[in-house]
Amino acid sequence: MRLTYTESERAFRAEAADWLQSALSGEFSDLRGLTNRVSAPKRRLEWEQHLGQARWSVVGWPAKFGGRDATLSERLIFAEEYAAAGGPPRLNHLGVELLGPTILTYGTDAQKSVFLPAISAGEAIWCQGYSEPSAGSDLSAIRTSAQLHGDQWSINGQKVWTSLAQFSDWAFILARTTPKSVGRDGLSFLLVPLDQPGVSIRPIRQITGDAEFNELFLDDARTAADNVLGKVGGGWEVAMSLLGIERGVSTLGQQMTFRNELDAVMAAARRNGTAKDPLIRQRLAQSEIGLRLMRFGALRMLGGASDNQTNAAITYKIQWASWRRSLGELAMDVLGQEAEIAPALPAGEYAMPMLTELFLSARADTIYGGTNQIQRNLIAERGLGLPREPRGDLKG
């Protein structure tokens, strides 16, 4: 157990801080402090490319794919400095944090050399096509089908809750490639370009007023035969591995955002005097504790701690989702009715102040990537070895 940093870690921190500071106070100062995930997509695309040129877009990846072979500590340090510098949400979050590592694990050499540099350079923005109208919590009920026609897959079906699809170039989707297969068998993990006639995208407006999620309609959408990650029919394994990454190392950067959010709530409490209210103080302290424990939980999970590393990983998603939901409620209680007011907007538009948007958007955190209920099932079954529930025989 070593909670201090080495000389070279401190040097890495200084380098990252310098670069970020200069970029975000110079050419990209308009993006500094941005928190909304659908704002300024064009500028954020340029930011992805700027990061890529300076090899700061995927620090943990091998150098040959545009990374820096950063250690876990260094990745953590970069995430801390990125947040401290007020870096905007990453437009290519899904490509950088989820798909990239999955390609590193499951990709062929050809796939790695095609897809990874494009991600690190900010040239291919990715989104994720898992859920469908009848396959939400029960992801294995996927109906979208893909059939090989010559050297191309033809894909038909509908995906929902496709985050940021409207800004993306590619989607990784889970489709049924074995006709009449059921459940987890017969699915494949396909990489599909979005700029084609067979793909249409309909943004879904959310309770925040924004449209981060989309419906994705696939009507004879096409992709090359070798754009399958992992084995044909082995898509479930790849998809689950990716979800594991979603619960893993990708979370460190997210925690830095949480830090900024908690700091904003504390600043608000100081400003309006509620920081003196003993009830609010308890909740702020509990939020601070929760955030710190997430940090050390993530370090335990990623640092190869032998003591129940899996359990640390498996309990992580529900922890942060519940933490952020509580923080949103705390923010509202700190601000009181103030939080319910936004500057006047044109009729029909709707946008709330940052902490109110946190309150609203946190309601999705406990749903996407597996609801809190699904997480508890998973924890009980995989973490504690309890029996699965009997499945029914109704059709969705």
Added chain:
Amino acid sequence: MRLTYTESERAFRAEAADWLQSALSGEFSDLRGLTNRVSAPKRRLEWEQHLGQARWSVVGWPAKFGGRDATLSERLIFAEEYAAAGGPPRLNHLGVELLGPTILTYGTDAQKSVFLPAISAGEAIWCQGYSEPSAGSDLSAIRTSAQLHGDQWSINGQKVWTSLAQFSDWAFILARTTPKSVGRDGLSFLLVPLDQPGVSIRPIRQITGDAEFNELFLDDARTAADNVLGKVGGGWEVAMSLLGIERGVSTLGQQMTFRNELDAVMAAARRNGTAKDPLIRQRLAQSEIGLRLMRFGALRMLGGASDNQTNAAITYKIQWASWRRSLGELAMDVLGQEAEIAPALPAGEYAMPMLTELFLSARADTIYGGTNQIQRNLIAERGLGLPREPRGDLKG
């Protein structure tokens, strides 16, 4: 909606208060303020008989069985005054509050005229034999069997969690009278005298150090053939009706005990200054709210309110059990380490101060009479019409 009392209700209150005051400051002053349910059983038996002689033991029953035909308001008033006067826990709680009303509903004239006067006079103390080692939450898994031999039932089996059996003269038990029947069918509700060779009772020591519960072993225990309440084979219906009463009118007296308990916590908070702690104040206020809402919930349920009367009844058990558990925790937090100390006792003995005992005993409240989990099933299924869970085929 009328929240005030009539003239005759006020007169009834005065009469009850006078009598209780005189009895509990005179002959029975040793019982005043007693809260433990296993203390002083002999004196509490005399108290039952004293109540009976003055027709205060079962005020809501018909006069011909020893009651006063009291209205709901009057029953509430009596319960309030009983608690205000510091009346001890009723030794015959199960006879008075649960079995009596069930006999009034299901009993034959002969049964009524035999059993009811004995209860009202404090001459027959009753206990309840429902649960078995393999039939807890799943009460219908009862295995205790009863077979008719001539004019007597012969009963074999084992009951557990039989409250106050060691002080009781009779038990009402649920037994399987149809051989090889399963589930809710084939059960009968039998009235069984305990003073006989076929019955043995083993007290179970609990976490409070007391032994309120018992195991009840039935080894060719006997009762007369006509000591069946309701139809032979129709015991489930009778048992469930009794559980409904347990959740119903019997609760008003209990609420007065809760009032005394909450008052004791508030008094402790005033004494040690924690009544000035904003966190404690919130919780005391929430407890006060919870208690008041139980009161009006009970009135709604009993007063024939048309608006979801059933839902008020069906949600009541979990409400009070959860409320009392929270109160126990609040009491411990108010008292701090003080609560963890009792006067020195002989080695091997264990008894905690009243509020600490509340904290401990409240852990049973969320279990007996249907755990909180079973209550939620019941609420979801009966109150909201949601489907039952699939039953398995394992043997317990």
Added chain:
Amino acid sequence: MRFAFSEDQAAIHDAVDSFLTSISTSGGTRLAMDDGTGLDRPLWHAMASELGLTGTIIPESFGGSELGAVETAIICEALGYQVAAVPWLASAVIATHAIARGGSDAQRSEWLPRLAEGNAILSFADKGFSCQNGLVSGTSRFVPQGCSAEAIIVHADNRVYLVSTDTEYCLMSPQTSLDQTRPLAKLTLDHAKAELLAAVGWDEIEPLAWTAIAADALGGAQACLDQSVAYVGERVQFGRVIGSFQAVKHKLADMLIGLEQARSAVYWAAGEIDSDGDDARLASHAAKSFACETYAECAGHAIQLLGGIGFTWEHDAHLYFKRARANLSMMGAPSWHREQIAKLILPEDLCA
């Protein structure tokens, strides 16, 4: 002592319920949201003309039906169930209550008949103002449907004033607010001429106001439960309707447990107000804090149970979720109300 609706009350309950079920739609609410007013005019006019609901707490001599707090709660509950976008709470309950109770004969004659007909819309401002020499000054950003109001009931130092919005000393500006069904306007008064409603203190207005908000919350929470139950009874995952899973059932059970207590709280408070009981203040604090928290929880659970759908703008779940939040903070957060209860049950001189 009897804790159930009287026959008249039950009849009003049924009539209001079936009227609103037939006429109020979330489509109407959404139109009122989109134009920024939070005012579903067709519904408001129907309420006034068809059932006379705008005059329920107005004396018969001024054209109302002179009903009590229980009836007020019944109507609030029904409107909350529909997330109706009408100024009922602000105008027909709070402002009307203030004038009916505190106004002079002249003030009552001027306002109550028009309020009874639904032709006048008023709102209220509960904090941020002071009065000197009959002139009121201050700012509040929290005036419900203030832009539709021709006059405002203003609280200052426990006195209650009536201020016209149609003067140069009054500035009312629209704001985008979280809950668009009752948008909050910003009111600035700069030495505005004010009429004192002399016969009433603000503290006498509060219990009915708190109880009315609580009743709105009760209705909203019931709607969240009903919509969730309907959805989980149809949605299939893992080959079963999701309503057969205990995680779902138990969450819904908890909602019902909360609701039943909220229901007791609201009608206890209303009953205490109607019978001028000693506990009217305690009960209305309890109702406001408990019912509003229950609503917030039920609305949150509904989104959770609905999954992604519940998070969309298209689904009504967010209307309830946002109104629940607005009810929670309007006229005192739950923790404030509980602290007031603590003051009542733990008088200071009795503490060590």
Added chain:
Amino acid sequence: MRFAFSEDQAAIHDAVDSFLTSISTSGGTRLAMDDGTGLDRPLWHAMASELGLTGTIIPESFGGSELGAVETAIICEALGYQVAAVPWLASAVIATHAIARGGSDAQRSEWLPRLAEGNAILSFADKGFSCQNGLVSGTSRFVPQGCSAEAIIVHADNRVYLVSTDTEYCLMSPQTSLDQTRPLAKLTLDHAKAELLAAVGWDEIEPLAWTAIAADALGGAQACLDQSVAYVGERVQFGRVIGSFQAVKHKLADMLIGLEQARSAVYWAAGEIDSDGDDARLASHAAKSFACETYAECAGHAIQLLGGIGFTWEHDAHLYFKRARANLSMMGAPSWHREQIAKLILPEDLCA
């Protein structure tokens, strides 16, 4: 930066675990409860003689193994798992820490070797005392296993004193306490002669003490989870093992979620103490409050999941439940620790 046990730490973890699993039984704990001492002497002697566990934080020069806070937490966790009735926390951690850190060479030479061998048992009193002219007076009813202690570490005004129990100025009396595995004794000192442990302040003792209590809680919570999982995997109701019901599964999942965070908290705090980090105080407040609350919840859930059985004296569930409560209140309730964290993260001069 690395957040995992070192190889040595992992080895200690395994050794202590397997030693205690083989030797510690709730039977031993119950004997120690019944005789009123809360002292399982066979276990204590085995801990001292077989693994030298009584001297882990004592410098090697005084016969100890000079280990750190992480190792201390590992051992506390293992003892908590067993609800072991030994004076480890009071004597081998808190009192020993005070002497090792604050004592003069003479004091260290007098006590540490005997403490290392387990031949001296000490306890501590953290509140209720004052010192004048080297004489300590006051009363505490909360001295863990005080009746077995030959000397007490007494806190007064942030100074730390060592007081012998074997004088006429010291009265130690037994009490029946909720948690019989570490019974609290009543200590009265009336101008008792006290030795100052000059090199340490009480506030320097606290972080390790809090972390040790938290680690005991972590172990206890893990035991509650393990025992519950075992039970629900066997108990059949409704024709299914009850561990297949979501209500049961999700409660157990919540226990694991809490436990995992408690584990992070305890070893974060221990790591901060070992590396003399700036956050040692913050982290140990966090560990104390979080892990102790988690233990209380897990112990309560275990009783609930076990049903009637869990409520009996015969089953061990109540040993955990009561010790969880004792850990919660010992050396500061969770809300007090959170308030201290609030003071750290919200410095007063930064508040409006």
